[in-house]
Amino acid sequence: MTNTLIDDAGLTSAGVPKIRFDRVSKVYDTDSGQPVIALSETSIDIAEGEFLCVVGPSGCGKSTLMQMLAGFHHPTSGRVLLDGVEVRRPDAERGVVFQQANLYPWLTTRGNVELGPRIRGVGKAERRTRAEHFLSMVGLAAFADRKPYELSGGMQQRAQIARVLANDPEVILMDEPFGALDALTRERMQVELLQIWRERRKTLVFITHDVDEAIFLGTRVLVMSARPGRVLMDLPTRLPVEIPSAELRTHPTFVELRDTLTEAIYRAQDGAAQ
Numbered sequence: 001m002t003n004t005l006i007d008d009a010g011l012t013s014a015g016v017p018k019i020r021f022d023r024v025s026k027v028y029d030t031d032s033g034q035p036v037i038a039l040s041e042t043s044i045d046i047a048e049g050e051f052l053c054v055v056g057p058s059g060c061g062k063s064t065l066m067q068m069l070a071g072f073h074h075p076t077s078g079r080v081l082l083d084g085v086e087v088r089r090p091d092a093e094r095g096v097v098f099q100q101a102n103l104y105p106w107l108t109t110r111g112n113v114e115l116g117p118r119i120r121g122v123g124k125a126e127r128r129t130r131a132e133h134f135l136s137m138v139g140l141a142a143f144a145d146r147k148p149y150e151l152s153g154g155m156q157q158r159a160q161i162a163r164v165l166a167n168d169p170e171v172i173l174m175d176e177p178f179g180a181l182d183a184l185t186r187e188r189m190q191v192e193l194l195q196i197w198r199e200r201r202k203t204l205v206f207i208t209h210d211v212d213e214a215i216f217l218g219t220r221v222l223v224m225s226a227r228p229g230r231v232l233m234d235l236p237t238r239l240p241v242e243i244p245s246a247e248l249r250t251h252p253t254f255v256e257l258r259d260t261l262t263e264a265i266y267r268a269q270d271g272a273a274q
Ligand SMILES: Nc1ncnc2c1ncn2[C@@H]1O[C@H](COP(=O)(O)OP(=O)(O)OP(=O)(O)O)[C@@H](O)[C@H]1O
Pocket: 028, 029, 030, 036, 037, 038, 056, 057, 058, 059, 060, 061, 062, 063, 064, 065, 227
């Protein structure tokens, strides 16, 4: 695992951004023969330790962006670089939380959470400790021995999040991970995720439809335009740390950010309607 320092320009000690989308575009071929331009040529640099949230209308290419960073899809043009090296395939150092949970049905919840560390050679006792820690973090300690089909959709999603965190990847990619959760659980998971990010300084890329969630979590928010996607707004969102969390959402800085982002998303949607 690399452990590089970030300089003021957001570069790692190797002198490169942690993640770079270098003039990346994506066109999907379809069965109808009509290609879909999911992403226009886009360049984005993401610093090590940054918490980047991506918002934008449905179908604007957010998941496509993430799938290319994960290594599941390849750009049609341009390159996606991690630590200056082109991403070509999925890797355990990039943990992905998908919109839908994808647990292995033949393993217990605990077995699912322990699998990644097991593959990476983590010893049995340490694996068990990690699994227990993250399962209780997501409120599933009592369900460790259950199979996925015995869990609700929201519980499966929380198990998926525990599985990715237990694997301790350098970069965490989350595609609307909290969309299926009830409001209270969602809020708790947001706080926990922020805590993990603060403690471990992972580089995090997080897709959401929820502007408040993006402001609460992100150090920076990208607003993408309607398809073909491109970056419409790139806004640093670091909130003053002294704001008590109960007052956060009504704090003038938060309200101002919300207004700016909401207006940009409306603009992006208007583009979609034309
Ligand atoms: N495998 C694929 N084959 C063909 N078209 C695809 C494929 N994956 C995505 N698309 C198309 O590319 C565009 C971007 O899709 P993508 O899933 O990246 O959008 P999104 O912004 O994540 O959407 P949502 O917010 O609804 O999840 C859409 O028009 C979608 O229909």
